[in-house]
Amino acid sequence: MLQPKQWDFWTWVTVIVYVFLLAFILYPLVSLFWNSFFNDKGDFSLENYGNFLKLKYYYGSLWNSLKVSALATVFAILVGVPLAYVTARYNVKFKGLIQILVIMSLLSPPFIGAYSWILMLGNNGFITRFLQDIGIPFQSVYGWKGIVFVFTLQFYPHIYLYVSGALKTIDTSLEEAAESLGRGAFHRLMTVTLPLIFPTLSAGALMVFMASFADFGTPMLLGQGFKVLPILAYEQFISEMGGNPAMASTLSVILIFCSTTILFVQRYFVSRKNYSMTGMRTPKVQSLKTLPKWLLTFGALLVACISIIPQATVIVTSFIKTKGPVFHPGFSLNSYKEILYRVPKAIAHTYSFSLISIVIMIVMGMLVAYVLVRRKSKITAMLDGILMIPYVMPGTVLGISLIIAFNKPPVILTGTWVILVIAYVIRKLPYTIRSSTAILTQLDKSVEEASISLGVPPMKTFFKTTGRMMAPGVMSGAILSWITTINELSSTVVLYTGATATISVTIYSEVFTANYGTGAALASILSISTLISLLIASKLSKKGLQL
Incomplete structure (x- = not known):
């Protein structure tokens, strides 16, 4: 054991940081966990956890959170992977502009995206009114489908950024071997390329899922009665009827447990296989003919422009x-x-x-x-x-x-x-x-x-x-x-x-x-x-x- 006089500057830094983390991370977490075991009468009990398991009002919010987060992750992958592949592997135009727009859409808070789509696709949104005026029936953006839609456009850049980086550094020898065996481009993508970048793709997917699972603003603005776990925890804690801090603590503990479980599941699947590559033969950007190049450029720009619409909308309005x-x-x-x-x-x-x-x-x-x-x-x-x-x-x-x-x-x-x-x-x-x-x-x-x-x-x-x-x-x-x-x-x-x-x-x-x-x-x-x-x-x- 080091005596205080033997401690150097970095030892004191370590101690001070530990004190900070114990005070503001571990102590609040322990307090939260301990508080979840007391009912509204102040008695030590498992009543809150029992109510969560037997009352649909509570466990239904967990299902809602998992549903919108899983769907948002799937759709984010369906948008982000093709966009990353097109910009990383082909000589499409305006790559810098596409990346700027994608990053801007990621760094904007989700609740601004939700608010913007309310202005456009809400009950009285200008796109909603336009569609109704020309005889096209359209339901508003409110509800769980709207939440998934906003989450997808907000968080697919996580997939894009992770996957595009991996595609630029992947070793192409396995892809070339598959090509020499007569495998088509799509088959090579599904059986060789995507499995090779699975750790990176899963990390991006985890970011999307966690961000969707934890988000408060978008479901609160668009839910209209559709409760997810963060909203329910907030409402139980801060309520006009006095609130129920013990139940809010219980819901918060369940939120942390679910997030941690998802993190370990992702790491478990990544650790099951060896994904190491030499990285000595990085892929070359393929030159396309004029028509395919401009078609892919238009498609990539369209996705990037749609995702930046919320920022443009709030500025104009x-x-x-x-x-x-x-x-x-x-x-x-x-x-x-x-x-x-x-x-x-x-x-x-x-x-x-x-x-x-x-x-x-x-x-x-x-x-x-x-x-x-x-x-x-x-x-x-x-x-x-x-x-x-x-x-x-x-x-x-x-x-x-x-x-x-x-x-x-x-x-x-x-x-x-x-x-x-x-x-x-x-x-x-x-x-x-x-x-x-x-x-x-x-x-x-x-x-x-x-x-x-x-x-x-x-x-x-x-x-x-x-x-x-x-x-x-x-x-x-x-x-x-x-x-x-x-x-x-x-x-x-x-x-x-x-x-x-x-x-x-x-x-x-x-x-x-x-x-x-x-x-x-x-x-x-x-x-x-x-x-x-x-x-x-x-x-x-x-x-x-x-x-």
């Missing part, structure tokens, strides 16, 4: 004249004037809270990444495992767990801006750490060793040498974390108060009160912020829009 919930002919800036008059604090809160969170994430991400990469041990391996817990925690669950843990003495954080910053850091820190570890593993240790050998202390060496070399990659990843932070809804909607409202929860409130013009203006601010942040990340990475 934010300038249309409104009177209450009704849009009128003509354009004006009234919606922007109204939000600057009514909710300026929500805009200020969004950027200030996110900025504080990102600063903490960058510092912690760089320090923790160094510990994980350069100071490997069983202790740091356990630290890495704890850091992965937020991957399987839906935002609503995180919010509920933090309130249960910090709603009573000795530490009361509920209702303050501090608890929002903590939630953002916990939710997004793993992504910043991953970008930091990725860049650090590529840096040669010899520069650090030379600095230390010249008498520079390890801490000073890190901040003056290693940290500076890590900065471009870290900042690029941090900006992407910033984008998801300013758009965060699921944890914010549980934790915010009127004094700490952000843009995302204000949009949510505006849509529910039918203030579509102001909602569109706020959504446009988020979309423009996302685009600017993405361009900055691209500039910093110096590699274009490669995620």
Whole structure:
């Protein structure tokens, strides 16, 4: 056992990070789990779990969550894989533009997509009215089918990005061997190419499923009575009738259990086979004749353009004249004037809270990444495992767990801006750490060793040498974390108060009160912020829009 005087800077970093994780991840989780075993009378009991298993109102929400998530994953694969294959293997035009549009659609929050499709395909949407005027019967986008539709367009970029990267680096020797045996192109794709990229494809599919399973905003806006588990947990926790925190805790524990199970199932299937390749013969881009090339280009652009429609819709509608919930002919800036008059604090809160969170994430991400990469041990391996817990925690669950843990003495954080910053850091820190570890593993240790050998202390060496070399990659990843932070809804909607409202929860409130013009203006601010942040990340990475 090391004595305190023998501890170096990195030992103290490890201890401090452990304290942070124990306080804000493990303690809230344990509190949540413990709270689920008490009924509404305060007695220790399994009543909540029993009610979940026997009442359709509860277990039906789990089935609904699994149904929409599974269908969204299947459709995302059906859209993302062909798009990735076409852009990776053929000389289609406008590849850069297609990738920008796809990434933009991914980084926009799902609830903005839901809101946009309500404007277009809702009960009074302009496309709905147009179809009805020309005699085509059309049901609105509301319901579980609409949720699956929005999830598919929102999350298929996960599949596209994962698969396109794998297709560009796959070893083609097995494909060529299958071709020499007379296998057709489609048969080679199904029996050789897709099995080879299965680990990458399954990782993308897992991202789609987890994002759909944990999402709160889209089902809340489009569900109209269709309950999924995150919504039910939220409603049980925050109810006009007083709420049922114990049942909300039970539903949250079930959410975490399901997410964790899905993660282990995916890893089990990947580990069953060996997918290693030499990677020495990467595929060449095939040149197509003019007609097939332009047909595939049109198809790829069509998919990318459809997925970017929500952002375009909110920006355009934010300038249309409104009177209450009704849009009128003509354009004006009234919606922007109204939000600057009514909710300026929500805009200020969004950027200030996110900025504080990102600063903490960058510092912690760089320090923790160094510990994980350069100071490997069983202790740091356990630290890495704890850091992965937020991957399987839906935002609503995180919010509920933090309130249960910090709603009573000795530490009361509920209702303050501090608890929002903590939630953002916990939710997004793993992504910043991953970008930091990725860049650090590529840096040669010899520069650090030379600095230390010249008498520079390890801490000073890190901040003056290693940290500076890590900065471009870290900042690029941090900006992407910033984008998801300013758009965060699921944890914010549980934790915010009127004094700490952000843009995302204000949009949510505006849509529910039918203030579509102001909602569109706020959504446009988020979309423009996302685009600017993405361009900055691209500039910093110096590699274009490669995620």
